[in-house]
Amino acid sequence: MFESAKLEHRLDKAAFKSLEPGLRENLLNVQFQLIDQKRRSLLVLIHGPDGAGKGAVLNRLYEWLDVRKLETLTHDAPCRDDAGRPAMWSYWRGLPPFGEIGMMLGSWYHRPMCERALGKLGRSGFVSAMEDIRRFEAMLHAEGVSLLKIWLYLEPEEANRRLKALTQGAYQRPVVREWAELHGAKERQRLSLAAEDIARITSTDFAPWQVVPAGDDAYRDATIGSVLLEKLRAMTADGAGSPVHPTPSPTRVPNALPTFSILSTLDLSQKLEKDTYEEQIAHEQSRITRATRAPQFDDRGLILAFEGSDAAGKSSTIMRLRRALDPRRFRVYPIAAPTDEEQARPYLWRFWRHIPARGRVAIFDRSWYGRVLVERVEGLVTPEQWGRAYGEINDFEGQLAEAGYVVVKFWLAISQDEQMRRFAQRESIPYKRFKLTPEDWRNREKWPLYEAAVTEMVDRTSTRAAPWTLVEAEDKRFARVKVLRTVADRLEAALSE
Amino acid sequence: MFESAKLEHRLDKAAFKSLEPGLRENLLNVQFQLIDQKRRSLLVLIHGPDGAGKGAVLNRLYEWLDVRKLETLTHDAPCRDDAGRPAMWSYWRGLPPFGEIGMMLGSWYHRPMCERALGKLGRSGFVSAMEDIRRFEAMLHAEGVSLLKIWLYLEPEEANRRLKALTQGAYQRPVVREWAELHGAKERQRLSLAAEDIARITSTDFAPWQVVPAGDDAYRDATIGSVLLEKLRAMTADGAGSPVHPTPSPTRVPNALPTFSILSTLDLSQKLEKDTYEEQIAHEQSRITRATRAPQFDDRGLILAFEGSDAAGKSSTIMRLRRALDPRRFRVYPIAAPTDEEQARPYLWRFWRHIPARGRVAIFDRSWYGRVLVERVEGLVTPEQWGRAYGEINDFEGQLAEAGYVVVKFWLAISQDEQMRRFAQRESIPYKRFKLTPEDWRNREKWPLYEAAVTEMVDRTSTRAAPWTLVEAEDKRFARVKVLRTVADRLEAALSE
Structure with missing residues (x-):
């Protein structure tokens, strides 16, 4: 999943500065189309190790997009249930309407990944959870909810370095504390194996994982801006599927052969x-x-x-x-x-x-x-x-x-x-x-x-x-x-x- | 509050049977007007001692009305908070849209009454809670939500008899168990005093309490049917206030004198x-x-x-x-x-x-x-x-x-x-x-x-x-x-x- 991400990816400050205004304008224009059409909505799933900059990406997108039609959908501690209801309930609950964009930290991948890391879920259980997710995402896509799934990639040594900085800082982020138990060697080994199953099963034609090298902030943000732009353009293009006002099918008269009732x-x-x-x-x-x-x-x-x-x-x-x-x-x-x-x-x-x-x-x-x-x-x-x-x-x-x-x-x-x-x-x-x-x-x-x-x-x-x-x-x-x-x-x- | 309710109120079976079809037809017709107009909604608050037949009244109204635009709004155990939110949140949450009827067991009167009975709330605290309620109900009424507040009345001896039957039955209702602590002599004495404050403060012109003698089922239901009919007729009459499409006021030009800003x-x-x-x-x-x-x-x-x-x-x-x-x-x-x-x-x-x-x-x-x-x-x-x-x-x-x-x-x-x-x-x-x-x-x-x-x-x-x-x-x-x-x-x- 991460082969090409391991190469060196950098963007110098000047290049970023010259690229940013055009990117912002294009992003906004296509977001307005999305809002006007009200045909589809977009969920942006942001995953990756702690320290890769999930929060920074969020803030960047808040600068770039019209925030009035942008929501952040987050979920509590990764292994807890929400309000006594089935696991998927809270994801449904926050689903933005057509025309809007929702950004998710802590998506439906979190719980199975967490349980897999802790060894509560075996390999086959994890594979079957990924298959459930693939079907769920197919339904969302067909029903008007597009998905942009971003995986922020850090070199293992860099990931270690950043994690250490986070856990040793004066203000330890609560999320890091909650996930701390996932950072043992064994847990990370299991997670790294799980990544292959995730890529294999849930990288579909309509919602592939986008692996984004996250070692350099400017490169990371520019890349995410570009894939987001591409996604929004595809969603708003003529002929992009929408569950709203589908072409009605004529009522089919049952054929002459007596059908079984x-x-x-x-x-x-x-x-x-x-x-x-x-x-x-x-x-x-x-x-x-x-x-x-x-x-x-x-x-x-x-x-x-x-x-x-x-x-x-x-x-x-x-x-x-x-x-x-x-x-x-x-x-x-x-x-x-x-x-x-x-x-x-x-x-x-x-x-x-x-x-x-x-x-x-x-x-x-x-x-x-x-x-x-x-x-x-x-x-x-x-x-x-x-x-x-x-x-x-x-x-x-x-x-x-x-x-x-x-x-x-x-x-x-x-x-x-x-x-x-x-x-x-x-x-x-x-x-x-x-x-x-x-x-x-x-x-x-x-x-x-x-x-x-x-x-x-x-x-x-x-x-x-x-x-x-x-x-x-x-x-x-x-x-x-x-x-x-x-x-x-x-x-x-x-x-x- | 209960003076006239203490008189003997009965309706024999034959009289009820002859009255019922006309009442049902009239109720339905005016409910359909309510549904068509979509100008106001109605909350029916049903209070009274355990055993007075709150559940039976609910079932009767479900027989008489179009249930598709009828909801029962109930709240959990009387002294508990809902989902970590302010007390009023759960009432707002269940509020039916204009055109519909909501029936409430356990309304905003419950918590103060419960706390008053247990002595957690003194007289002045209770009076101030009732004044809050009066203002809340005035707002609801002005904003399109009508209120029909029904108090089922039982003679004290009859109430005692029924309560005993309820608490001794093989299937003790959970609600009775929860309220059991409210049934001591002291608690009931406090509640009975509280009734006066309730009547005095919250019996307003737009939402008076309707005390309904509940000793006889047929009389009780026929009376409730009639007051409900009257309420629905008033709500749907021409000229009944509605917050929807109010007459717009012309924008007022500030007068010539300089106003303070x-x-x-x-x-x-x-x-x-x-x-x-x-x-x-x-x-x-x-x-x-x-x-x-x-x-x-x-x-x-x-x-x-x-x-x-x-x-x-x-x-x-x-x-x-x-x-x-x-x-x-x-x-x-x-x-x-x-x-x-x-x-x-x-x-x-x-x-x-x-x-x-x-x-x-x-x-x-x-x-x-x-x-x-x-x-x-x-x-x-x-x-x-x-x-x-x-x-x-x-x-x-x-x-x-x-x-x-x-x-x-x-x-x-x-x-x-x-x-x-x-x-x-x-x-x-x-x-x-x-x-x-x-x-x-x-x-x-x-x-x-x-x-x-x-x-x-x-x-x-x-x-x-x-x-x-x-x-x-x-x-x-x-x-x-x-x-x-x-x-x-x-x-x-x-x-x-």
Whole structure:
């Protein structure tokens, strides 16, 4: 990774001075284009050994760029969790909107590198973490977030010299103290081996590592200015991809061959009598109450996603669940059109922002699956966008599960006839009429398209960490008990792990 | 407060059943008006003794209303702080946008009531807390957030009976456990006395307490449905106040008499030579570095607001400050036009959302003072709106100071001639040209209006908790040193308290 960086790289003061004004002007002009277009954002990741000048680079870029659209995203001590949430939450939280630039000290590379150095993570664990990162970065790039990854390189002797100066100064920087345990010979040996895996796995065509020799300040800053300029130019060029206003794809009519529908396999005739229902629902509610109050639940969390046909009974099922939960510890998020802050970021951002702290419950009434359901069927996203969403969603749910959250997903299924009966009933009861919109009638016409989308969704996103539960919802009582029982089963299984 | 509630209040099942459908329909219709208008939001505060049915009321309203625009806002255990931030932060955080309804269990009344019951707060402290709340609620109401405050009343014997049932049940609710210490005879005596102060001070014309007899479920729910209906009707009626799109006031030309300008008292000729400057700025930076790294700072926090004429040097001053701070612990917020999520809430929301946890620093490049500066001068808000903003801002800063944050505010002042020189310089340097916009020239014409606004702002919001510092910024070096020295002085004074 560092071969060419080891050569001598210097820039004398006069050369830097003559080069700087033009570089600044060019950088600003292209930054203004970025701001005006609001099509993409840029994350600049700055890595390198202590003493290589990460802070100095930051300050330089603050001098050169329009600071009003520039943010520094830093994260706490390298091996600590943020606010009881999954590791990736804090990175999502700080993500700047399209048009802006975020500079990161302490990116998602930090934790695995730190754990690798300390020997908490073996080689294969580290490789797999790097592969997770590569997929994460691919998603960001495809969703409008460009990445510029800079590695400041110092010759080993120079790095040693600077580290010593830092740790012996009167004002020892806290960051150096925190990382001190990483500076033993063994730790540095492991880190140096890890660098190869980082370069091999995460240097992609869209986000290669830029190794910048950092021995000479002027050379370092001029180089970074140039690669930044190049990156911004590529991002703002005509034809650079943007997730905003993609070319809509025409809604595809399913082909003439009958396609398999997973929903057709459900036995919708299953029913529960009122007495049995009341007894069973009370039982399942008490199981859920008990599980979410158990002390072990404080280290877990529960994320529920409800999807289903219109009028399949999502809201009334959620109401039964609501009664089993402590109102201080859960929140329901009905998912409708995104706000402008949400539209200015990758689509998963609006869900990440609602991921609760451990010990809490989040219920999504419609969810991130909108991407591969309504957005796909209505042609609001390109086939490329919804096509890759399956993997992106699996990664997202995998990160939640990894952090100890129980992820439960329901599709509530009814027949077309039953839906018609419920629509008619909604029309006849004044206080239910609002639940029926012209859109519901339009959606009905697309029933076969939805069946195909649901089938593909279930096939591709039913993972061991987050399996789908298909719910026969023709009979509301049967559906409610099945949902609550599934939640109770999953919770109890998780807590007894 | 509870006189009439002590009478017998019942509603038989049949009467409830015949009343319910009409009530639901009316509630929904007026909720849809609220949603369509997006002019105001509603917070429903539900208080009352354990066992009075707060949870049941919540569930009932979830049945009756469109849940997609309904949120429950709950807060953790009553006497704990949220995420290391000031007490009010978590209430601001959950504030629903205009058009929506939030239901609160555990509102801002909880903490003072809890502390009063435990004797941690004396009578006068409690009265003063209630007065703070009254002003806070007045601000919310004026800024588009209506309040419906419901107190569920139970006869003392009935309350005792229900509490016993709750605490002895097999599934003891965690909330009851947490509040158990509040149920001693002495504690309840104090709470009962506190009720009078609550009623006297916080039952205002715009947000009176609604005492609802809660002995009979049907009567309780029907009553709440009716008062809610009435509230929603008043909120959506023509002529109901809304902070959105207020009637703009014409920009007032200052009257012919020369008005006093606080800025005219400044000696703008103060200068620093380069050598002195470099020595002094380094000294002040090291004081700030030391103070923000001190262990005592972890329980405090630093909030900086920068205001000043265009080209007065805010950004370059912030840059010098930035170098003194650990990038992991501060963030700069440039304040420009609000996003739609911000515009759908009271104006202070966009600043509360960025209030950092204790031990952190937030720097606002322009701030909440925009309300009484640019928004006033440009006629974007009514005189009523900016007129009451002084008090609202003092309360806001008071809450920050109360929570241990150091609040430092700067006005950077230059002369009109110096501004013209800097504009000209900006025009001549390519990479500075972007800093000059047509708006800057327009603002220049309004110089006297800004002088009047600044003078009134400083007079009315320079408090002991958060005094203004006027900075003679004609000489950039002098200004930078004065700013950094002020920050260092304030920090050191706070840490030695």
